[in-house]
Each structure stands twice: as C-alpha cells, then as structure tokens.
Amino acid sequence: xxxVAALAxxxxxxxxxxxxxxxxxxxxxxxxxxxxxxGVDVLERLGDNVPEAGHFVDSEGQPFQLSDxxxxxxxxxxxxxxxxxPALCSLVLSGLTRSLRNLDLKLGQDYRVVTVSIDPTETSRxxxxxxxxxxxxxxVDPLSPAWTFATGQDExxxxxxxxxxxxxxxxxxxxxxxxxxxxxxxxPDGKISRYLYGIDxxxxxxxxxxxxxxxxxxxxxxxxxxxxxxxxxxxTRRFEPYVLGFVRIGASFVFVxxxxxLTVLWxxxxxxxxxxxxx
Amino acid sequence: xxxxxxxxxxxxxxVFPEHHYLNNGTTVRSWLLTLDHKRIALLYLSVVMxxxxxxxxxxxxxxLELLTPGPTIIEALxxxxxxxLHGVVMIFLFxxxxxxxxxGNFFLPIMIGAKDVAFPRWNLVSxxxxxxxxxxxxxxxxxxGTDTGWTFYTPYSTTTAQGVxxxxxGVFVIGFSSILTGLNFIVTIHTLRAPGITWFKxxxxxxxxxxxxxxxxxxxxxxxxxAMLVAAESAFGFGxxxxxxxxxPVLFQHLxxxxxxxxxxxxxxxxxxxxxxxxxxxxxxxxxxxxxxxASSLGIAFVGFFAWGHHLFTSGQSAFDAGAFAVISMLVGVxxxxxxxxxxxxxxxxxxxxTAPYAYICGFLFFLVFGGMTGIALAxxxxxxxxxxxxxxxxxxxxxxxxxxxxxxxAGLHYWFPKMFGRTYHEGWALVxxxxxxxxxxxxxxxxxxxxxxxxxxRYYEYPERFQALNVASTAGSSLLAIxxxxxxxxxxxxxxxxxxxxxxxxxxxxYEWMTPSPPPTENxxxxxxxxxxxxxxxxxxxxxxxxxHARTT
Numbered sequence: 001x002x003x004v005a006a007l008a009x010x011x012x013x014x015x016x017x018x019x020x021x022x023x024x025x026x027x028x029x030x031x032x033x034x035x036x037x038x039g040v041d042v043l044e045r046l047g048d049n050v051p052e053a054g055h056f057v058d059s060e061g062q063p064f065q066l067s068d069x070x071x072x073x074x075x076x077x078x079x080x081x082x083x084x085x086p087a088l089c090s091l092v093l094s095g096l097t098r099s100l101r102n103l104d105l106k107l108g109q110d111y112r113v114v115t116v117s118i119d120p121t122e123t124s125r126x127x128x129x130x131x132x133x134x135x136x137x138x139x140v141d142p143l144s145p146a147w148t149f150a151t152g153q154d155e156x157x158x159x160x161x162x163x164x165x166x167x168x169x170x171x172x173x174x175x176x177x178x179x180x181x182x183x184x185x186x187x188p189d190g191k192i193s194r195y196l197y198g199i200d201x202x203x204x205x206x207x208x209x210x211x212x213x214x215x216x217x218x219x220x221x222x223x224x225x226x227x228x229x230x231x232x233x234x235x236t237r238r239f240e241p242y243v244l245g246f247v248r249i250g251a252s253f254v255f256v257x258x259x260x261x262l263t264v265l266w267x268x269x270x271x272x273x274x275x276x277x278x279x
Numbered sequence: 280x281x282x283x284x285x286x287x288x289x290x291x292x293x294v295f296p297e298h299h300y301l302n303n304g305t306t307v308r309s310w311l312l313t314l315d316h317k318r319i320a321l322l323y324l325s326v327v328m329x330x331x332x333x334x335x336x337x338x339x340x341x342x343l344e345l346l347t348p349g350p351t352i353i354e355a356l357x358x359x360x361x362x363x364l365h366g367v368v369m370i371f372l373f374x375x376x377x378x379x380x381x382x383g384n385f386f387l388p389i390m391i392g393a394k395d396v397a398f399p400r401w402n403l404v405s406x407x408x409x410x411x412x413x414x415x416x417x418x419x420x421x422x423x424g425t426d427t428g429w430t431f432y433t434p435y436s437t438t439t440a441q442g443v444x445x446x447x448x449g450v451f452v453i454g455f456s457s458i459l460t461g462l463n464f465i466v467t468i469h470t471l472r473a474p475g476i477t478w479f480k481x482x483x484x485x486x487x488x489x490x491x492x493x494x495x496x497x498x499x500x501x502x503x504x505x506a507m508l509v510a511a512e513s514a515f516g517f518g519x520x521x522x523x524x525x526x527x528p529v530l531f532q533h534l535x536x537x538x539x540x541x542x543x544x545x546x547x548x549x550x551x552x553x554x555x556x557x558x559x560x561x562x563x564x565x566x567x568x569x570x571x572x573x574a575s576s577l578g579i580a581f582v583g584f585f586a587w588g589h590h591l592f593t594s595g596q597s598a599f600d601a602g603a604f605a606v607i608s609m610l611v612g613v614x615x616x617x618x619x620x621x622x623x624x625x626x627x628x629x630x631x632x633x634t635a636p637y638a639y640i641c642g643f644l645f646f647l648v649f650g651g652m653t654g655i656a657l658a659x660x661x662x663x664x665x666x667x668x669x670x671x672x673x674x675x676x677x678x679x680x681x682x683x684x685x686x687x688x689x690a691g692l693h694y695w696f697p698k699m700f701g702r703t704y705h706e707g708w709a710l711v712x713x714x715x716x717x718x719x720x721x722x723x724x725x726x727x728x729x730x731x732x733x734x735x736x737x738r739y740y741e742y743p744e745r746f747q748a749l750n751v752a753s754t755a756g757s758s759l760l761a762i763x764x765x766x767x768x769x770x771x772x773x774x775x776x777x778x779x780x781x782x783x784x785x786x787x788x789x790x791y792e793w794m795t796p797s798p799p800p801t802e803n804x805x806x807x808x809x810x811x812x813x814x815x816x817x818x819x820x821x822x823x824x825x826x827x828x829h830a831r832t833t
Contacts (some may be wrong), residue, residue, distance in 0.1 A: 240518075243530060247504060258496050261462075261465070268470070
C-alpha cells in the first residue's frame, strides 16, 4: 500500500519523468509520506494551533471559517486536497470515507470533518459535487453540515497549509498539484493533535486519533483504556500496541489482585481478633 | 562444643526420635510426591545445591580463564557462554529460591505452630515448576549456547543466533514457581498461625519471608512478561525493542530492572531474616528493636520497587530521572542501616558463642556494610558513570547480593542443620571452612573493586598486562572459596549419618522451631505447643538448662 501511495503521488503530479530516482527512494525508506519530491513534504507541527481566521467558502457558497467548527467540544478531521485531482486526493478522500464508514463514532456528534481545496481556482460547485459523492458513499445526508467541503483564496490556503506543515507545489507541465497523502486530526480547541498518512486509514487508527484529540470527551471509557495500550508510533506512522501500556494494565491488575487478597486476609484477622476479645 | 551442647540441652545423652518426617515413608514415590513442607524443602535443597555446584564450577572456569591476560583455558565464545551460565544459574536457580524455598518451606509452618503450609499441593507444584524451569533453562543454555549474559539485553538477545528462547521460557516457568510460593507463604502466615502467635510475636524470619513474598508476587509477573516479549520479538519479529521496527531498546532495560532490582531484595531479605534469628540465638540475648527490624523489611520491600532506574544512568535517562532514582536508591541504605544498627545493638553485652553460624553472621555484617557503602557510591550518578560496566560493579553486587545471601544461607544451614537432620556437625571444621570462605570471598572480590576502579570492564575475555596481578589474586581467592565449600560438603555429608545426635535444642535457642524434636515429626509437633514467650526472648534462663547463661537485657 505504501508503494501505491508513492505511485499515486507521482502519477498525480505527472512528475514521473522528472524524478525517476525517487521511486526507489520511496521503496527503500519505510515511510508512508513520500517526502522526497521537491517541495512536497509534511513537517509535523504537533501541538501548534491552526489559524482559525482564514476566510473560505463552503459548498453552498456560504462563507466558512475554521472557527465555525472548532470550540464545539468535538475534534475535527482536516484534509487538504483539490477536487479535480485525478488520483491521490480521491484516494485519500475515499480512503477516509471508507474508514469513517467503519467507525463507531457519529459524524457531527462525535467529530467533524473539514476538507479544504489547495487549488484557489476551484469553485464551490466543484466542492458540492465532491461532497455529494463522498457523503453518499458514507451513507449520510449528502447535505449534512458535519463535513464541510471548502474552497478559498491562495493566501488563506497557504496560511493554513503552512501552519500544518503541509508543503505542496504546482506542476506547470501537468497542470496538477504535487502533495503528500496525509490527513490531520485537530483537537476541539484547534491544536494539531495527530497526522495520519497514506490513502488507507484503518478505522482503529482514526478512532484512536479522535479519542486522543477529544481529550476524554470522545469515545467510551474502554476506548480511553485502549489508548493506553495503543500509542502512535512515529516510525511506522500507525497506532501500534504500546508495550508499556500493557505492562501498566497488567501491573495494576496484579497490584489490585494482591491488594484484594491482603485486604481479605487482614479483615479476617481483625474480625477474629474482635471475636477473641469478646470471648 | 556442639556435642557437649547437645547432651546438655536434653539433660543427658540425646536420643534420636523414633518417628520423624525423614523415616515416615522411604520409597522414592513418598519423596517425589510428598506434600510435607519439610520434605519439599529438602527436594528444593537438593536441586538448589546442584545448581550452586554448577554455578560454582562455571565461576571457577571464568576465574581460571582470567588468570592470564590472553586466552588461558577456553575460547572467547565459550567464555561468553560461561558467564551467562554462571549468572543465570546462580541468580534464578540458586539465590532466588535458596533461602525462601528451602528454609522458608521447612521452618515457616513450624515457626508459626502450623502443621503445613496453607496449600501443600500447590507447594509441590511450585517445586516441580522450579525443577522444570531449571532443566529447561540449563538445557537451553548448554544446547543453544546462550551468550547474552544473564540480563538478556536487547538488541543482542533478539538478534543473536544463539538461542535465547528456551532460557527465557525457563525463566518464565521459574517465575510461576516463585509467585506460587509467595502466595502460599502470605496465606499461610495470615491464616495458620497457632493461637497465641500474634503478628508481633512472629519470628523475624517470618516477617522477612512476608516482605519477600509480597515482592515476589508483585514483581515476578514483569520478568515473565519481559521474557515473553523478547521471545516474541526474536521468534516472530515483533518490534517491541528494535528501533528499526518502532521499538525501544531502553524499554527492555526498564522492564528488566523493574523486576531484577526488587529481585535483589527477594534474595537478600530472607538472608536478613536468617541473620535476625541467628544473631539473637548466638548472642543469647533478646533481639534489639524487633519492630524496627520487621518494619524495615517492609520498607526495603517498598522502596526497592522504585530504585530500578539506577541501572540506567548511562542509558540515556534524563538527568532528573537519574537524580530521583539515585536518591531513592540511597533510601534502601537507610532501611538497611536500621537493621545493621539493631543487629549490632543485639550483640552488645550479649553472651556470644563464637560458632560457625556466628562467623557467618560476622561475614554477613561485613559484606552487607561494605557492599552497601559501595552501593551508595554507585548510586551517585557522577561516580557511576566512571564505574559503569566495570569490575567495580561486579564486585559490588557480589558483595551485597552474593556475599549476604551466601552468608545468610550458610548461617541458616549450620544453625538449622541439627533441627533438619537431628545430628550435629564438627564445629572445628565448620569454623575452618567459615574462615576460609569469608577470607576467600574478600580475596576474590576486593581485587575486583580495585580492577574496576582502574578501568577493567566486565565481561571481557582478555585484558592488558597491568591488570594481571589483581586478577591472579582474585582467582586465588576464589580457589579458597571453593576449598571452603568442599570442606562443608564433606563434614555435613559425614554429619548426616555419623554426627552426634543433636537433641531438640542443641543451641539453647528460644526460637519456636526448637520446641519440637529434631528432626521434627511429620505433624511438626508431638504435643500442641504453647507460645508463652515471644521469639528471641532470652530474658529468663531456660529452666533446667544451666549451661546456657543468658545475657540479660536489664
């Protein structure tokens, strides 16, 4: 799947001929973000705030700002794509859609999604078309306000992408954008909480990222326990079993078991002592 | 003096009891499937002694190899296997079970006036788990040529071609034995105490076993888990500890030492318990500061859990963590010092009998204090950076851990030998071997302190010429040690059959275990005992026992 992502990127940019050596580099590096294409990279800015004031237009043609969806207690999945994109963005979006369909969290209630076009020439009509497709695939009302598809001016888009560390370039020859395959999970207060890479996002990873970003307000108690056992692994860029988490749970279990045993034994002794004193 | 003591104690020539646990059933089956805690203790004793012999042979091979700077008797790879064998066998097969499983099993029920432990069947299961784990680990090491050292540090242990799987599995299985024994002891101490034995009338050895059992139950699961993780990584390629697969090699060190540091107290606390018993018996005086000794056992058990980071001072730990672990490690010294002062307070104005166990008590106090002080020095981060992975560390942990455990084990073995087998040994030879062992131990490890300080790293096969003199001294010392142990084996073996009959209480000890015949009957007591005095109470002279003029506390 990793080579697919790399391939998709290269096809999308039409840069195949220009950077023939990169394919090998992607294969060798076990990274999911094909970062070697010039000017295309994701520099993680975890914990930074995203600019909320940038002006965008949603698929209805209404003005939209990130502050409209932030500070409502729900984490936000943010994707930067462009709607006429022939390959990679569609793969990213449909990968996300597939993952959200398998998620037992409720769109709109537990989390929101915002998709912003990096192509300033695109219109809200194109945004609306993309929105209808993906929301239908997701099986929700195609006009649901919980997933916003927005377009915007070049400077606003750049400010947002810059804050996210998402670097992309426009390729004149193919008239396409070269960009990485990544989505962003924002905490309810607009902090960048997690980057997820690729075109296939396991529902577990997305859920973990949302639970993590939701700071205790998203998901069940069990999900939060799970989060102690699965931590984001920067090497594989996935949520992986977290050994120390398992150890902590195991150790607490042993501790509680021993404490229970000792409590029972000590209580028994106290009772016997009392009985002895009375007799 | 022992023979005169034994006859005096009984007020005439002592007679060997007709019925006792040793002759209650003589078939092999009656031994191998026994549920009697005393027989299980002897099963443990036999395997523990074989392990000690093996570990000792491996140690001698290492010392002989290091006699000269270059290759001496074995190849470099064989040398790596030897120190792995020595470490694993001595720690997991000898020191951890030695005192709790042998003397704990034998004396815990007797000392609390019970007929057996709470779960005799589990006790036997625990022995066979230990036995199976021991065989598995030994076979794995000899067959697979494990050469990782007893710490199994990753990434070497997960990538080395030499199989670590059987050894880790063996350690895993032994861990279950340790946990079962610990649970069994906890429940026994709580539920089976005879009427009249309140918590503060418990012998101090029992307090030590109680603290040890709690550590065993809490910490041992972690080593089992680490063993499984390393096994999973080396067998199936999971990336727990391998950075290339998103793992963290330092995580292994944290997990490993989270068990292995408390494990030091699993080994040392019971030895301290033995010393508390014997020091009172041989100074013929009430133990000084009973409650402080008991409480400091629990204190060491507690603090010992938060000191593991001092093994990671040079593994990329933050300066704050290192400082915190250093301070906590030094707290162990505070609790240990409380014990040492109380023991010395017990000796003060006591009527000391300079017997072999007493010689081991002296050795114990010296090794504990000397080893402990070098431990405080090693807990100082800046000094540790100089000594990390040198012979200084090797000498330190042999002093504190091996010195203390072996002294405690030998003191207990000599003190309780008459009780366990009904006969006494030759006191003269016992003193000779005690002197040889204490001197030999010093001669072996004091040069290693100097070697380490001069910069000789541990686990190296060859060393520069200038280190040779001290290495020769160390090897000579270890030979003295070996001779001492051989003498013990001879006179104890002889005493088993031909030793003078001991009688119930050859030492005039006030410990509860001496209130029953030696060797005890299968039910432990012929008549239901009453526990009028606290243990370690020498305030009054024993009735009809004029040979034992007790030191008075007033």
